[in-house]
Amino acid sequence: MRVSNIIAFFFLIVVGCVSVNSLQASFRNVISSAKDIGVGVVKDVANILPTPKGMFEASKQLIAGYPFEFVSGAINQICSAALSSETISPKITPNISVMQFQLCTACNKYNYSLLNAEDMWKSPEFDSKKKVVIFATGWTTTINDNKAIETMAKAYNCRGDVNFVALDAGRFVDTLYTWSAFNTDEIGLNLAKGLVKLSKIVSVEKIHLMGHSLGAHIVGAAGRYFQQLSGSLIPRITGLDPAKPCFNEGATLSGLLRGDADFIDIIHSNPGVLGKRDPMGDIDFYPGGLDPLPTGCVSVVCAHERAWRYFAESVYPGSEANFFGKRCTSLTRLREGKCPGYDVPMGFAVPRNAKGNYFLEVNGAEPFGKNGAKALMNLQKECGLCKTETKRFAKGLFG
Structure with missing residues (x-):
């Protein structure tokens, strides 16, 4: 699955356009792809992923929290790949x-x-x-x-x-x-x-x-x-x-x-x-x-x-x-x-x-x-x- 597709899929879930029934199979592909993301692509992903505030706001529109269990897992995989690459530096340095x-x-x-x-x-x-x-x-x-x-x-x-x-x-x-x-x-x-x-x-x-x-x-x-x-x-x-x-x-x-x-x-x-x-x-x-x-x-x-x-x-x-x-x-x-x-x-x-x-x-x-x-x-x-x-x-x- 291409990174652009992964990101698009995230946002479909966030806005509630993906049914719960289709999540598990789709996320197997998302998580698998996340493990294979290259360093250069990871840098792009860091600029596109929804913010925690965005996830919070979107969650208020969902009746059930289960879709976010899969979103969280996929984001976790991508984040781990980015951090382990040791090429990602913080966009915000704590002042x-x-x-x-x-x-x-x-x-x-x-x-x-x-x-x-x-x-x-x-x-x-x-x-x-x-x-x-x-x-x-x-x-x-x-x-x-x-x-x-x-x-x-x-x-x-x-x-x-x-x-x-x-x-x-x-x-x-x-x-x-x-x-x-x-x-x-x-x-x-x-x-x-x-x-x-x-x-x-x-x-x-x-x-x-x-x-x-x-x-x-x-x-x-x-x-x-x-x-x-x-x-x-x-x-x-x-x-x-x-x-x-x-x-x-x-x-x-x-x-x-x-x-x-x-x-x-x-x-x-x-x-x-x-x-x-x-x-x-x-x-x-x-x-x-x-x-x-x-x-x-x-x-x-x-x-x-x-x-x-x-x-x-x-x-x-x-x-x-x-x-x-x-x-x-x-x-x-x-x-x-x-x-x-x-x-x-x-x-x-x-x-x-x-x-x-x-x-x-x-x-x-x-x-x-x-x-x-x-x-x-x-x-x-x-x-x-x-x-x-x-x-x-x-x-x-x-x-």
């Missing part, structure tokens, strides 16, 4: 000097340069007595007006014992081919340098790195570099639906890997499409099983976001046990009662000694956890908000 940490308190957001991380650690807004959670965002995101950051910050501010810090990496990812080792590693390296400075102020045992999508691979690189620079391991890294395309263990881009921290927990919410399907951590959770679309989602963008929504729900006091999984091999066996062992909480309260693959059922709407209570969730709506916002919320609720 580290303009990247920022954002310290999110209940009432304000404070921005600090990634290169001058000590400015934040020493600022009066940062409480060195508290734990530190650093959250790296993913595809097509910016640090401001980011729903994932806002949702996660609100949950942690509700607990009140954490400095919640966001790191935006999404603006430096344009097309799938700019996911080079240089981009991932350089951002991760500079994050690690900031962590070394932080560890002189806050005990490393209090640091928790978390990343969604591409951000999961960024914090994985940060964990590796921190160990190299300090001789110590970050105690915990959480991967929220780590990005799949272009990241393959043993290939040029391995991404987040077991061993990047003392303990790694993963939540797979869109397995095999935008997120990785294979186990990657010490413990891997599959809420809703291996289906790329969990209950309540009709698009891959919804599914990809569910990972951080699940985790944020588990952060609220009283909701730590909303999600319980069992070590198992499939959701079917779980439903049949064929998964022995104890229930293990997914998310905030996951025990560090838990290992293996865990499956669990989830709800299609909030509260997503099967053990969640609607009444408690309603009470939590004002928790973690600035007092001014809380008063405004109460006024709207009670007139």
